[in-house]
Amino acid sequence: MMLREVLILIVSVAGFCAAIAAYLALFHGEASTKEVVSTAAAAVIGLYAGRVLERRLANG
Numbered sequence: 001m002m003l004r005e006v007l008i009l010i011v012s013v014a015g016f017c018a019a020i021a022a023y024l025a026l027f028h029g030e031a032s033t034k035e036v037v038s039t040a041a042a043a044v045i046g047l048y049a050g051r052v053l054e055r056r057l058a059n060g
Helices: 002-028 033-059
Strands: none
Touching (some): 002 033
């Protein structure tokens, strides 16, 4: 169970970083590391908040 959560965390951080960097580079011409990492961190926090909410709603 713990390994699954760690893998989800790693994959989600990598995916969000790649997507955000691509968006910033494409539409804004530059992608600073600080913007990419901070926005990806916010997205991962939102992802995990959604997972917790989903589990609580499923358990009643």
